Amino acid sequence: MSDLWWLVLLLFGLAIALLLLSLRERRKSRLPQAQVVYADTDLWQKVPATLVDQRLGMVGKPDYVMRTRQGGLIPVEIKTGHTPETPYDSHRLQLMAYGLLIQSNYAQIPQYGLLHYPEKVFKVDFTPELQAQLVETLEDIRWIETQIEAPARSHSSSARCRSCGYRGICDHKII
Numbered sequence: 001m002s003d004l005w006w007l008v009l010l011l012f013g014l015a016i017a018l019l020l021l022s023l024r025e026r027r028k029s030r031l032p033q034a035q036v037v038y039a040d041t042d043l044w045q046k047v048p049a050t051l052v053d054q055r056l057g058m059v060g061k062p063d064y065v066m067r068t069r070q071g072g073l074i075p076v077e078i079k080t081g082h083t084p085e086t087p088y089d090s091h092r093l094q095l096m097a098y099g100l101l102i103q104s105n106y107a108q109i110p111q112y113g114l115l116h117y118p119e120k121v122f123k124v125d126f127t128p129e130l131q132a133q134l135v136e137t138l139e140d141i142r143w144i145e146t147q148i149e150a151p152a153r154s155h156s157s158s159a160r161c162r163s164c165g166y167r168g169i170c171d172h173k174i175i
């Protein structure tokens with residue numbers, strides 16, 4: 001057999017090995033079988049931009065945004081540590097916030113999101129009640145922020161502000 005054929009066989013074997021490896025990693029992650037459209041990782045891509053909702057003054061980076069077979073987008077949040085009987089309220093609100101960020105950034109309204117604990121995955125429906133609870137919590141946070149004098153900024157890095165979780169409510173941010 002010529003050298004060229006050996007090279008073709010080698011590349012083919014390598015491609016199969018990589019495919020099997022990625023399937024195994026995907027199974028281990030227990031993510032739903034859906035297309036990943038956003039992933040907060042730099043493992044195989046440039047770190048994606050932070051999602052911003054100007055109206056609600058929210059910024060955030062969901063662990064994953066996935067496109068389901070029906071074409072809808074859903075946020076998936078991976079949680080480590082203890083698996084609770086039911087999802088923690090703070091985690092449900094965080095997921096709802098990602099739902100609204102998807103709505104602002106992708107012009108699609110997610111119907112639900114997934115909270116991925118080590119032992120169990122919970123589906124969290126984005127009900128009007130949960131959305132109202134989030135808006136109320138954001139208002140509470142903003143009110144508390146107005147009662148506390150913000151410390152002076154300790155840096156001059158606009159990149160740092162762009163990726164900061166407090167950007168939406170910080171008066172010292174560099175735009």
Ligand code: SF4
Pocket residue numbers: 153154160161162164165166167170171172173174
């Ligand atoms: S947005 Fe505000 S809190 Fe965040 S890094 Fe910038 S100055 Fe600091």
